[in-house]
Amino acid sequence: EEKFDGSDVITESSDLELVYDDWNDQGLQIIGLRFGGVTIPANSNISNAYIQFTADGDNSGNLTLSIVGESSASSSPFVDVNSNISNRAQTASSVIWSSIPSWSDEQVGAGQRTPDLAGIVAEVISSNGWQSGSPITFVITGNGDEDVLRKAYSFDENASKSAKLVVEYASNLEVDLVLVECITPTENDYPDAASSIEVAISSFGNLTAADYTLSYSVDGVLMATEPGVSSIDIGETVLFTFAQTADFSALEIHELTIELTIADDENVENNSISKTITIIPEVEPVLFSQGSSWRYWDANSNPGTEWNTNEFDDTSWPVGVGHFGFGEGDEQIALTDGLISYYFRKKVNVIDEHLLNKMYLHVIHDEGAIIYINGQEVLRSELMPLGTISHNTSARQTINETIQNDYFTYLIDPSYFVPGENSIAISVRNRSTADGDLSFNCFVTTQFTYSQDGPYVSYSGDDIIVEEVTPDGLISNTYASADGLELTCVLPHMGTSFSFALQPEITIEPSVYSSTPSKFLAISDFDGHIEGLTMVLRGEGIIDEDFNWTYGDGHLIISGDLFDRGFHITECMWLLYKLEVEAEAQGGKMHLIIGNHEMFNLTDDWRYVETKYFNDAHLMGKRMSELYEKNTELGRWLRSKNIIEEIGGHAFMHGGISPEVAALDLTYDEMNDYGRIVMNGLLCLTISCSVVNGTDGLYWYRGMVEEELTQEQVDGILDGFGIGRVILGHTKHGTIQSLYEDRVIAIDMYHVDNFEDGFMEALQFELGCFYIFHTEDDEQTYTLLNECDEEDVNVMELNGKAQLQIYPNPSSDTVNIEMPENMSGDYTYTVVNIQGKVMGKGRVNRDQTTINVKDYSTGKYVLTLKNGKSLIRGHFILTK
Numbered sequence: 001e002e003k004f005d006g007s008d009v010i011t012e013s014s015d016l017e018l019v020y021d022d023w024n025d026q027g028l029q030i031i032g033l034r035f036g037g038v039t040i041p042a043n044s045n046i047s048n049a050y051i052q053f054t055a056d057g058d059n060s061g062n063l064t065l066s067i068v069g070e071s072s073a074s075s076s077p078f079v080d081v082n083s084n085i086s087n088r089a090q091t092a093s094s095v096i097w098s099s100i101p102s103w104s105d106e107q108v109g110a111g112q113r114t115p116d117l118a119g120i121v122a123e124v125i126s127s128n129g130w131q132s133g134s135p136i137t138f139v140i141t142g143n144g145d146e147d148v149l150r151k152a153y154s155f156d157e158n159a160s161k162s163a164k165l166v167v168e169y170a171s172n173l174e175v176d177l178v179l180v181e182c183i184t185p186t187e188n189d190y191p192d193a194a195s196s197i198e199v200a201i202s203s204f205g206n207l208t209a210a211d212y213t214l215s216y217s218v219d220g221v222l223m224a225t226e227p228g229v230s231s232i233d234i235g236e237t238v239l240f241t242f243a244q245t246a247d248f249s250a251l252e253i254h255e256l257t258i259e260l261t262i263a264d265d266e267n268v269e270n271n272s273i274s275k276t277i278t279i280i281p282e283v284e285p286v287l288f289s290q291g292s293s294w295r296y297w298d299a300n301s302n303p304g305t306e307w308n309t310n311e312f313d314d315t316s317w318p319v320g321v322g323h324f325g326f327g328e329g330d331e332q333i334a335l336t337d338g339l340i341s342y343y344f345r346k347k348v349n350v351i352d353e354h355l356l357n358k359m360y361l362h363v364i365h366d367e368g369a370i371i372y373i374n375g376q377e378v379l380r381s382e383l384m385p386l387g388t389i390s391h392n393t394s395a396r397q398t399i400n401e402t403i404q405n406d407y408f409t410y411l412i413d414p415s416y417f418v419p420g421e422n423s424i425a426i427s428v429r430n431r432s433t434a435d436g437d438l439s440f441n442c443f444v445t446t447q448f449t450y451s452q453d454g455p456y457v458s459y460s461g462d463d464i465i466v467e468e469v470t471p472d473g474l475i476s477n478t479y480a481s482a483d484g485l486e487l488t489c490v491l492p493h494m495g496t497s498f499s500f501a502l503q504p505e506i507t508i509e510p511s512v513y514s515s516t517p518s519k520f521l522a523i524s525d526f527d528g529h530i531e532g533l534t535m536v537l538r539g540e541g542i543i544d545e546d547f548n549w550t551y552g553d554g555h556l557i558i559s560g561d562l563f564d565r566g567f568h569i570t571e572c573m574w575l576l577y578k579l580e581v582e583a584e585a586q587g588g589k590m591h592l593i594i595g596n597h598e599m600f601n602l603t604d605d606w607r608y609v610e611t612k613y614f615n616d617a618h619l620m621g622k623r624m625s626e627l628y629e630k631n632t633e634l635g636r637w638l639r640s641k642n643i644i645e646e647i648g649g650h651a652f653m654h655g656g657i658s659p660e661v662a663a664l665d666l667t668y669d670e671m672n673d674y675g676r677i678v679m680n681g682l683l684c685l686t687i688s689c690s691v692v693n694g695t696d697g698l699y700w701y702r703g704m705v706e707e708e709l710t711q712e713q714v715d716g717i718l719d720g721f722g723i724g725r726v727i728l729g730h731t732k733h734g735t736i737q738s739l740y741e742d743r744v745i746a747i748d749m750y751h752v753d754n755f756e757d758g759f760m761e762a763l764q765f766e767l768g769c770f771y772i773f774h775t776e777d778d779e780q781t782y783t784l785l786n787e788c789d790e791e792d793v794n795v796m797e798l799n800g801k802a803q804l805q806i807y808p809n810p811s812s813d814t815v816n817i818e819m820p821e822n823m824s825g826d827y828t829y830t831v832v833n834i835q836g837k838v839m840g841k842g843r844v845n846r847d848q849t850t851i852n853v854k855d856y857s858t859g860k861y862v863l864t865l866k867n868g869k870s871l872i873r874g875h876f877i878l879t880k
Contacts, residue, residue, distance in 0.1 A: 001029045001030075003088055038132075045169060064097070310374055366439040463479070485501065509642050510674075556579065594699060659713060660691050727745045769830070831864075
């Protein structure tokens with residue numbers, strides 16, 4: 001997907017938008033579809049061709065698309081280089097796809113099928129030196145917007161549902177036999193004095209092919225010439241194995257050449273193939289590196305229960321070097337797709353096991369893996385189920401797509417190895433046969449540097465167990481009492497740390513806070529990004545440089561999703577845990593609203609977790625679910641939080657209130673009790689519980705932010721709850737949005753991108769007004785989001801008789817304020833320009849009656865003052 005201006009090319013995507021995409025401001029993007037291995041003979045007659053999509057969601061609108069081909073016989077893969085799709089040479093032939101019907105989710109039929117692309121395909125295969133098996137690329141452009149598009153499955157999302165190229169053709173040749181592939185030996189193979197030579201042969205000619213011969217040479221020396229044994233019809237592929245084997249017993253590199261001969265062959269360019277064969281040691285040192293060799297089994301059959309033992313005969317298994325897999329295009333060895341189970345075996349030599357103090361096994365396993373040493377299971381990855389593993393046992397969950405090619409690190413006991421030859425056997429499992437990819441690679445080291453994480457606090461009887469992952473490994477201490485116990489979160493990447501004590505008691509939070517805070521900051525979905533979180537907290541004055549609460553009686557509201565995708569989730573939780581205590585001591589409050597990602601981590605769902613946390617859990621000897629169990633401090637603390645809270649007439653939640661939830665007519669406490677049922681790992685036994693926690697539930701529903709409801713529906717829902725507005729996370733946009741006549745505020749943004757661009761934003765409330773708070777370097781700005789609320793207080797007229805008077809002086813750098821005698825005490829003031837930008841904030845009283853306006857330009861400004869009794873708002877004009 002190429003951005004409308006060519007400035008960004010995305011080579012991986014969770015879906016395929018035709019062609020408008022609001023993510024990353026892609027706009028009317030340019031789509032490139034590259035289909036590899038198109039086995040059509042050159043100059044064939046193309047009778048029909050089309051691309052078949054599978055709908056990913058419900059989409060409609062009057063969409064028109066234009067499709068061209070890349071005029072190349074060897075189309076290169078897409079790369080993230082500016083204009084990499086649009087700059088490709090295009091075919092003269094093109095097709096317009098118009099009158100496209102609306103798509104419904106999962107539809108795959110005529111409505112999701114392009115018009116006939118035969119002209120484009122014919123042009124590609126009749127020029128540029130086309131050879132059967134080359135790739136064909138199509139480029140798609142068109143009109144549309146966020147309401148006019150079609151969304152299809154991408155290859156990265158689900159390979160089996162991704163776009164398919166279908167071509168109907170007839171060959172122009174009568175006789176054309178093709179050597180397709182040399183199957184064995186593999187490019188890297190183990191020593192074998194009688195190595196089998198096997199090839200695949202296809203016929204592209206219209207006549208049945210017979211009476212052909214095959215020969216092979218090694219390093220230019222003819223070794224055998226043998227007759228073919230099967231006749232071959234058009235489109236058919238057969239395998240042929242030479243009776244004469246080859247001696248590849250020495251650790252050498254050989255050039256293997258195979259040739260095919262048949263009378264009257266009309267295309268002899270495809271009658272010969274060559275392959276470089278590197279003979280490598282079968283037994284490697286135990287500390288082997290990435291990309292080492294393995295025997296592998298990717299046939300759709302059970303290798304038997306003894307496959308992981310030292311005695312198992314694996315000589316019939318092919319040999320390859322990592323990276324193994326399918327579906328991603330980065331594989332050294334492409335495995336057969338559509339299976340649950342894949343098997344890998346390796347022999348290693350240990351000179352002296354006593355020299356192995358620590359051993360780290362680093363494994364890429366998408367999705368899960370079981371690992372054996374000398375026939376004994378030594379570990380199974382988090383995403384594999386417990387209990388007996390059979391050939392048909394699948395991974396229990398899908399791995400985070402961003403870590404599919406990450407190495408998971410496992411500390412293993414060296415005593416599993418013995419002096420001399422040992423075997424390592426690994427089975428990698430997919431979630432289902434429909435999975436679109438798989439990856440495997442492995443290496444072993446004696447050293448590993450972990451990423452700092454923790455502390456993790458758990459309870460066993462009367463003992464307090466504190467575990468911390470440091471770069472050097474695990475530190476674990478046990479304490480009999482929390483008295484005087486100070487815990488520390490270390491942030492080495494920020495060069496700092498903070499300390500805190502355990503709370504003496506954790507109680508369930510109230511669902512309703514009737515009083516409106518004097519001020520609050522709301523943020524959501526920062527995904528464990530502690531740098532961005534602390535930047536926005538310091539910018540608003542919520543914490544100081546030492547992570548201490550400095551916000552007085554203000555409130556901090558986190559509307560869900562501090563979990564997942566980030567690398568400092570534990571530290572973020574402890575910071576909020578610490579601030580919660582400090583805020584309450586000053587009359588303030590820290591609110592954490594539970595989002596869907598908190599729910600994932602409390603309910604054994606790890607689909608978005610980063611590799612770091614799997615590594616850390618294994619180092620601690622725990623399953624991931626044990627990190628936040630009910631016997632842990634963070635687990636108890638998280639379960640005390642709510643999925644919805646009303647704070648001063650505003651409702652905060654992660655997702656939104658759907659009509660289905662509203663129709664249940666539940667109280668806040670009832671909804672939070674239902675949320676806590678799921679947090680505690682219990683099943684919902686009522687429809688109400690299922691709805692509150694389901695796809696239309698409070699932490700999942702996106703319909704409000706995506707504006708699927710009418711104004712009347714939103715008004716009815718909010719009025720039914722007796723609230724003025726809802727403030728929601730979960731659904732990302734470029735900035736904070738006010739929707740539905742200011743009754744819905746959406747606060748989820750691309751925080752990591754913003755931080756990398758040097759700023760952070762959040763929703764700020766003060767003096768009855770909502771602002772987009774922007775902090776950048778040492779500068780903070782507040783942009784008024786909408787009209788301020790008129791609160792039920794004594795509203796006074798600015799410059800009215802016997803009221804507050806202000807005297808702008810055109811030649812002065814200050815605004816003078818004269819306060820009447822009845823206005824005693826301190827007031828908080830805000831000055832906003834007519835564009836809604838906050839120019840200044842501070843406090844005034846009868847002893848401090850000036851506001852510095854030196855940096856203000858000429859124009860109109862709104863001045864607002866507020867204390868607990870009065871709200872004063874009016875304007876003044878500077879003419880300097």
